[in-house]
Amino acid sequence: MRSEWYVRLHRALVDLRARRSAPEVADRHLRSWGGLDDGLPRLVGDPTSGGVDGGAGFRDVVPILLAAGRDEDVHRLLACERPAGSGRPGMVNVWFDARHRVGDVDGYLRDLDAARQRAREATDADVAAGRRPASLGLEMRYALMRHCARAAGERVHDELAVLLVETGVWDATRAVSNARRHDGSEDRCRALLALLPYVPETRKPGVVREAMVAAVVKAGNGVRGGASDPLVDEVAPMLPADDWPRILSLAEEDDEGWPPTGSALTALVPLLPVELMGRALTMAATLPPSIHRAIALETLAPRLPAVLAVHALPAAREIAEPEYRADVLIALLPRLPDDVAAPVRAEARAVVGAVNPPVEGEYPVRRRRWTGLIPLLPVEERAAALAEAIAGEQDAEGHAELLAEVAAELPAAQRGLLLAEALSVAGRITDACGRARTLIVIADLLPPAAQAAALAEALASARAIGASVDRAQTLMSVSERLPATERKALLDEALADARRVTDDGDRAYLLTEIAGLLPMDRQGPPLAEAVRAARAVVDDDRRIELLLAAAELLTGPERRAALAAALEIRLDHVGYETFFNGKVLDELAPVLPEDLMIEMLEAVRDTGRRGYLARVLHDRAEHLSGAALEAGLAMARTITGRGRARQRSAALTALSDQLPAQRRTAILEEALAAAREAGSDLTDIAARDIHRWWP
Structure with missing residues (x-):
């Protein structure tokens, strides 16, 4: 065993060699950049060359030089300059420019802080010794450089x-x-x-x-x-x-x-790529056995070859919730080899049958799984599975909908018997509205020759609906499926029902929907009624939704009046910046005419919040044209004051995209000037010297 003194000596020698070799590494980097004496010309020519070797040159040079006591070399490195170029006046700091170009401004700031600390230590030593602190100016210079670098390094x-x-x-x-x-x-x-x-x-x-x-x-x-x-x-x-x-x-x-x-x-x-499917399956199988694993496996299933689909089964079986486990088994079935698929089909039937509760809210959880599974079964197995699925339905409406949904997943040639049974079951639905809507769904799946009878039955059921609002809506649905020659009378019938609806919102909605199905020369009266009904709705969101829906069909002064009414509602919320600039303008900005768009911009401007105005101009620039665009440009130029140049630049840049090429160039020059101003937004002393260091 080696003695303790030997180990300590060995470590000391290793450390000494490292300290002796580190300055050589720094010098090698400096030489590769052309040398400090010549101003690092290769780094000037290719600022990214410092990013080689994982950025070791940029990262290590300053700490190594400081650790070796070569403070003067660090100060020379941080003072290297080159002409700005590209027709711009002034000089550019070489070290900052190189670090900035590779996205390492934070590393540059660390170098500045280290050099400034060394200057501070020299200043403190001079003061303690009663000498004039020669390094005080250098310390102040680094403070100024740091201030400038933070501003110039911000994202534009x-x-x-x-x-x-x-x-x-x-x-x-x-x-x-x-x-x-x-x-x-x-x-x-x-x-x-x-x-x-x-x-x-x-x-x-x-x-x-x-x-x-x-x-x-x-x-x-x-x-x-x-x-x-x-x-x-x-x-x-x-x-x-x-x-x-x-x-x-x-x-x-x-x-x-x-x-x-x-x-x-x-x-x-x-x-x-296909060759990564196995690895993706392994990753999916390691997810917790919940909905997240189910989604990953269900997404994977259509891309898995048979052998991987078999390997996915254990991960699927670990999923606790039956509805999610059923989703994965159903997705895997078409990918499985025949000898494996047969028992998995039986397993999937058992899992779907175990889904409980069968309905969540109005969503038929179990039925949706049966609809996905039954079409994948061999013909000889479908009848038994269908009987099991039907047994789980609570009424004739659910029974008929199940048959129709399964039929919709089958090839047209295999739908006949299911749709015939669905029609028969639908006739037993006691609720007239549910019966009519189910018959419409079935009619859409029938061959054209058989649709007329189903629609006639649906129409008879629609006329038996007691509530005017449901009757009008169902009559509209039937009319959309009838020949044009039969549609007029049915729409008149629906229009009469809509006018009898007492709720203003429902009446406005129905009148607008029916107007959209009428010839243009007949749309005027029901749309005028719809706007009047919409104005009477108490809820702001519902009222504006109805006004905008009517405005889509209106033209001329009537359209402008509907949009003006919608804008008036929304301007009540103009002070709520996030709400107004988001959801509200998503609805309004694409449809407002120029004069109303100007009114909207003026309302935002009049809040006195220039940052708010800048965001609206930037985010909605694509919707501005003509006089509204000119108003937007004029307002963008008013976004001034401390810290506002960046916002003005962003607004002008976005607005310029809506201009022809010649004017766009002029506006972009304004935006660029504002951006440079944003980079120079420093104290008075910093502003006097910024162009010495950065463009």
């Missing part, structure tokens, strides 16, 4: 970043670094995708990979999971084939909390 708006690349002010590297500064994974992904056309071909795979990682993280935030995610679907076709295993690994880490949901996995499953 995504549209503006694209513009900066298009105009050559930024290169793609800096723009991608800007996109990475998004906190939200969805925003980060979309920003990266917007920059993809400007990224060099050799770097595109890496940017696509980053975008997919962000998309998977976003998908992994889903609570319930699902078969697809639009963002993942958008990125997937661009992803290099050899990146899929890495992306699937990321899906294993999609849940920070407990229990895992498998949301990212289910978003990826429809897109994965």
Whole structure:
């Protein structure tokens, strides 16, 4: 056994060698960038060269030099400059520019803090010794540089970043670094995708990979999971084939909390290469045996070869809730080999029969599973399963609906007997409204030659409905399925019933719906009645919903009056920023004419909240045109004051997209000037020196 002194000596020698070799590593990096004496010309020419070796050069040089006592070299490194270029005045700090381009402003700030601390220590030592502190100016300089760096390193708006690349002010590297500064994974992904056309071909795979990682993280935030995610679907076709295993690994880490949901996995499953199905199945099987495992397995099932489908059965059988276990067994059945499928069919029937309660609220939980299972059974097994399913229905309406739903899943040639039985059962439904609606569903599944009789029976049932509101709605449904020659009289009948409805909201809804089925020359009177009824509705949300529905069919002054009434309601809430700028404008902005859009913008402006106005202009720019667009531009220019330049820039950038090319350029120049102002929003002393360090 080696003595303790030997071990300590060995460790000391290792540490000494490391300390002696570390400055050599730093010097090697500095030489590779062209040397401090010459101003790091290679780093100036290719700022990303410092990111090689996992960014070790950027990360290690300053700490190594400080640890070696080479403070002066650190100060020289942090003071290196180059001309701004691209026609811009002033100088650019080389070290900041390089770190900024690779998205490591935080690393640059750490270097500044370390250098400033060393300067502070020198200042304290001079003061303690009674000497003039020569390093005090350096300490102040680093404080100023840090202030400037934080402002210049802030993320600019995504549209503006694209513009900066298009105009050559930024290169793609800096723009991608800007996109990475998004906190939200969805925003980060979309920003990266917007920059993809400007990224060099050799770097595109890496940017696509980053975008997919962000998309998977976003998908992994889903609570319930699902078969697809639009963002993942958008990125997937661009992803290099050899990146899929890495992306699937990321899906294993999609849940920070407990229990895992498998949301990212289910978003990826429809897109994965076939060779990764086995690994995806293993991941799905490790999810908790609940709805989340069921969704993942159900999503996987259509893509599994027979051997993997068999391997999925144990994971399916562990799912506790019968309805979810049934979903997976039903999804796996078409993928199983015949010798395995037969017992699984029997198992699935038993599980579906055990679903309890059969109905949750108005949703027929058990019936929906029978509807999925019975069409997958061999013909000789269907009758027994159907009888078992029918036995679980409580009334004739549920019985008939079950038959119709099973028939809808079968090929047309196999529907005849089921639909004939469904018609017979529907005739026994005692409630006229339920009978009529069930007959309409069955009629839609019948061949054209057989539909007339079923619709005649549905019409007779509709006329027997006691409540005017239900009778009018059912008559409308029947009329939509009749030839045009028979439709007019039935719509007149429905219109008469609608006018007898006493509830203002129901009456407005029915009158608008019936008007939509009438020829245009007959729509005016019922729409006018609908607007009057809508105005009488007490609930604001319901009233505006009805007014907007009527406005879709109206034209001219009548349309404007309906929209003005809707806007008047919503302007009562203009002070509630999040509500008004979100839900309310989603309804109104796409349909308001120019004059009402101006009225809306003026109401937002008059709240006196400039940030609120900037958000409305930015988020709703696509709906502005003509006079409203000009008003929006004028209002955007009023968004001034401390900290408002960034908001003004974002609003102008969004509005510029609605302008012709020549004017768009002029507005974008304003936006760019505002963006630069945002980067310079410092104290008076910092403002005097910012262009010395950053563009």
